[in-house]
Amino acid sequence: MYKKTIWTIVTICSILLLAASCFRSKGSDVSSIPKTVSYNFHIRPILSDKCFKCHGPDGNKRAAGLRLDIADSAFAPLKETKGAYALVAGDPENSELYKRIISTDPEYMMPEPESHLGALSEHEINLFKKWIEQGAKYESHWAFASPKKIPLPKIDDKDRAKNEIDYFILSKLEEQGLAQNEEADKERLLKRIALDITGLPPSIEMMDKFVNDKTEFAYEKMIDELLASPQYGEKMAVHWMDVARYADSYGYQDDNIRSQWPWRDWVIHAFNKNLPYDQFLTWQIAGDMLPEANKEQILATGFFRNHKYTEEGGVIPEEYRVEYLVDKTKTFGKGILGITIECAQCHDHKYDPFSQKDYYSFLAFFNNTKEAGFEGDVSASKPAKNPILTISAEERKNILSFINTKDTGNLTVSVMGERDTLRKTFVLNRGVYDQPGEEVKAAAIPAVMKFDTSKFTRNRIGLAQWTVNKSNPLTARVFVNLMWQEFFGRGLVKTSGDFGMQGELPSHPELLDWLAVDFMENGWNVKRLVKQILTSATYRQSAKVSEEQLKKDPENVYLARGPRIRLKAEFIRDLYLSSSGLLVKTIGGPSVKPYQPKGLWEAATSGRGVLAVYRQDHGDDLYRRGLYTFIKLTVPPPGMTMFDASNRDQCEVKRLKTNTPLQALIMMNDPAVLEASRVLAQKLMLDQSAVADKITKAFRLIVCRKPSAKEVSILEKYYNEQLQLFQQKKSDATIILKAGEYPQSNQVDKNKSAALMKAINTIFNMEETITKT
Known part of the structure; x- marks a missing residue:
């Protein structure tokens, strides 16, 4: 029995040593070690994966x-190993x-085999060796250091290269042994932009104008x-609605109506008039406190009032007032600073x-608001919680015409x-509203940037000034990254809501910094930033993907191909309404x-x-853009x-991406999609043209390019099959054409x-239709 136990131990040790040896044999090419090893970009990610479990910031789990x-x-000298x-x-x-990460002795090596963290690879060991040889220099977190151009x-x-962006992208691609795709054809480029x-x-x-413009x-x-x-x-506002957690109801059990839509109209207006981003933020943070604040600036502060409110009897007002402050703090941290302050x-x-203490010092900026934790029910005639801004018809005509x-x-x-x-x-003990501890004064996060009280006052005006100060390392970086994410589907920092130490490192740190500084140097000009990204050769590439690209860079981190992204829910709705001619392009107004x-709704609330x-609404209100769809917090619009x-x-800076059968079922069966198919079909039937020409026109309207001969042939064949079924009374055209409330044409x-209609619905159901390529 004793010999058997010894033999088992020896066998296990041998397997562990062999596994460690095999693991470390991967990535052992010393030539791939950078000239200068960075703590932030090379060493800390390994420490986070392999070492921080036992030797990190969590004091309860810290070893030795x-x-x-x-x-x-x-x-410092090690406590458990004298002289070491x-x-x-x-x-x-x-x-x-270093001695422990290169060791193969199970009793001495790190990470310990029983930790199941895995031994370091030869490449990682070489990184540590060179880093220590170069002085083992620690660095402050990259995102908390001011960006440099x-x-x-x-x-x-x-x-x-078309502009400066391309120099950074192409430099990385050359390092990876990849090359950019050719430029996309004009039809796909136009659809994309x-x-x-x-x-x-x-x-x-x-389309015709752009394709024929050879200049x-x-x-x-x-x-x-x-x-x-x-x-x-309107397009830009969709993302900001997510950041600001905009909805048309208050949430919780009763989930009654609210009237924040005039603030949404302001956001659309601000983007259209290209309000500089520093002002855009300042007005939303502290517009009511600006000298001689006008009603537009006060309206902008609706940003912070979009969170949920309770109307339930029996609640403790102070508990919910603190909940509202916590929500404001989280929204500011995640949406504007890109940190997990919560x-x-x-x-x-x-x-x-x-x-x-930092957290509650930050929360203190919002703690002086007049809002209460509980006000009771609201009514349909006055669906707003105090403090409120009252806007008269005369003011809408003369001052707030948007x-x-x-x-x-x-x-x-x-x-x-x-x-x-x-x-x-x-400071609230364990975050509990009725357990106050140390008193604190309003101050911003010192690790991000010092809150100098000789420059900034301890109120929301001071917070706004601190936020848009050009020395603040996060504000411009975070916004530039969010804009990049809008166009490429992935930010230069993938974790767009977490620029902290557990967030992902930027794929192109120098480009991110260059864009952030350039953005600030050019007056925080949002339209200029958008144009800058869209005119780059990087953005203009074809979205075709080769096997080599897919193997080397499946997530397109290095951007050797153009973006291929499914449209956001609102824009899918916009596409089928617009291409069918149903879309009502009225800007702003109440949700529909x-x-x-x-x-x-009836099954979800009190x-x-x-x-x-x-x-349900009727008439033109049925055909408004997805941005204006009424959002009830307890029952969001199911199709979207x-x-x-x-x-x-809650604040959201990046949407999930899923692919489910329900999405296909919506595109095949949603009354709005079927109605769009019917209306477009009936319009095209009025054209004096061949079926193939009608299909070609529908295809161009929906997919935004000319179809191939094969595509037209397939769709025409399907049309003929369906026509035969209807003519033979095997399917009932009358029932099919009942989709939606838009009046039917009696002339066709x-x-x-x-x-x-069936052929057009097939086009709507093509994957390419709802994908930006």
């Missing part, structure tokens, strides 16, 4: 009293950390034309240098409002209630209030939810209309 995330601890140091600058052979990198193919700038497909007239600046002129259209503001609500942040409403009465919007006397703020399955029953729209119950043959 050793922290490897801070230099003071890493260079984890790190000795310039001397890896005497650094205990370095000179453009040298590249071999200068003729390929039209959807990215306006959220709408281009018209046939626009050098045709592409740039088209971008300028699209940027000047009022639909640009993790410090109950205790010091485990990974980022944010203490609980607000779109037919009503002649006053509008009310929930906005920010500051108390006359300062409310004290305390299009078709929806019966019984959803059954009280204005929104207890879903009352299936396409991963935000449910708006029903059977032919129904057959063409």
Whole structure:
């Protein structure tokens, strides 16, 4: 028995050693080690994966009293190994950390085999060795250091570059042994920029104009034309609605109506008039506190009032008032600064240098608002929570003309409002509203940038100034990254809501910094930034993917091909409404209630209030853009939810991407899609043209390119098959044509209309239709 036990131990040890040896044999090419090894970009990611479990910021799990995330601890004498140091600058052979990661002794090696973290690869070991030889220099977190605009990198193919962005992208591609795709054809390029700038497909007239424009600046002129259209503001507003958690109800059990839509009209207006981003933020943070603040600036502060509110009897007002402050703090941290500050609500942040005191000092900026934790029910005539901004019809005519409403009465919007006397703020023990601890004063996050009280006042005005100060390392970086994500589907920092130490490193850090500084240097000009990205050769590439590209870079991190992204839920709706001619392009105004399955609202809430029953709209209101679809927090619009729209119950900077059968079922069966197919079919039937020409026109309107002969042949064959079924009474055209409320045309043959409707619905169901390629 004894011999058997010894033999088992020896066998296990041998397997462990063999596994470690095999693991370390991977990636052992020393030539791939960078000239200068960076703590932030090379060493810390390995420490985070392999070492921080036992030697990181979590004091409860720390082993041997050793922290490897801070230099003071890493260079201090080891407590359990006399005379030894984890790190000795310039001397890896005497650094205990290095000796242990190269060891194969199960009793000595790190990470320990029982940790199941896996041994370091030869490449990782070589990184550590060179880093220590170079002095084992720790660096402050990259995102908390001010961005720098370095000179453009040298590249071999200068003729390929269209602007500065391309130098950074091409430099990385050359390192990876990849090359960019050729430029996309004009039809696909136009669809891409039209959807990215306006959220709408281009018209046939626009397609013909662009394809036939052979001048050098045709592409740039088209971008300028699209940027000047009022639909640009609507497209940009969709993302900001997610950040601001905009909805048309208050949430919680009763989930009654609210009237924040005038703030949404302001956001559209701000993007269309190209309000500089620093002002865009300043007005939303502290517009009510600006000197001689006007009603537009006050309206902008509705940004912070979009969170959920309770109307349930029996609640504790202070508990919910604190909940609202927590929501404001999280939204500001995630949406504007790109940090997970909310993790410090109950205790010091485990990974980022944010203490609980920092958190409540930050929360204190919002603690002086006049809003209450509980006000009771709202009514349909005045659906806003105090403090409110009242807007008269005269003010809408003369000052706030961008607000779109037919009503002649006053509008009310929930906005920010500051108390006359300062409310004290305390650190809350474990984040509990009724357990105050140490008193704190308003101050921004010191790890991000010092809140200098000689420059900034301890109120929201000071917070706004700190936020848009050009020395703030996060604000411009985060916004530039979000814009990049809008166009490429992935930010230069993939974790766009987390620029902290557990977030992903930027794929192109120098480009991110260059764009951030350039953005600030050019007056925080959003339209200029959009045009800058869209005119790059990187953006203009074909989206075709080769096997080599897919193997080397499946996520397109290095951008050797153009973006291929499914449209957001709102823009899928916009596409089928626009291409069918149904879209009502009215800008702004109250939200609308299009078709929806019966019984959803009624089954989800208490059954009280204005929104207890879903009352569908009719007429033009059925054909408004997805941006204006009414969002009830407890029951978001089901069709858009299936396409991963935000449910708006909290700040969201990046939507999930799913692919489910329900999405296909919606495109095949949603009354709105079927109605769009019917209406377009009946319009085309009025044309004096052949079936193939009608199909070609529909294809161009929907897919935004000319179909191939084979595609036309397939669709025409399907049309003929369906026509035969209708003519033989095997299918009932009358029933098919009942889709939607838009009036039917009596001037066309029903059977032919129904057959063409089926063919058009097939085009709507093509993957390419709802994909930006």
